[in-house]
Amino acid sequence: MVWDLLLYVPTVIFLLATGAKLWFSSSQSWAYLLFFMGFFFTFAGANRVLSGRLMLLPSSPLSLSCDRERVTVGLRSGDRVELVKDVRFFPDYAGKSFGLSGMDLSGQRRQYVFHRGQFGDLKMYQEILGKLSVFK
DSSP states (O other), X not given: OHHXXXXXXXXXXXXXXXXXXXXXXXXXXXXXXXXXXXXXXXXXXXXXXXXXXXXXXXXXXXXXEEOSSOEEEEETTSOXXXXXXXXXXEEOTTSSEEEEEEEOTTSOEEEEEEEGGGSSSHHHHHHHHHHHGGGO
């Protein structure tokens, strides 16, 4: 989370400050672009920190169970999403996180990122990685 904050906060401040400076000069078209980029990075960074790192948003994944045919993801809101079609597993080469995507029962594409710290211990994390490796 600290890395994300160190990445996004200075970038957003720079983009918005430079956009404000250019707004009062002769090149206002560049200011529009910099404001757009600044607000885009604000929303992207807030979503990444609130849903992925702090898991505060209702759509944040909290639990995971899987078998050969489907993967069930428990969300913070209490809902359960079953990924049943086109399930793909994207491991991180550093071994700190992995991504999961697929289609749920309603046909909507879902994507989730899980971090090693979300699991009780390293053994549980390795066990779930072994189960998910069939979806590579």
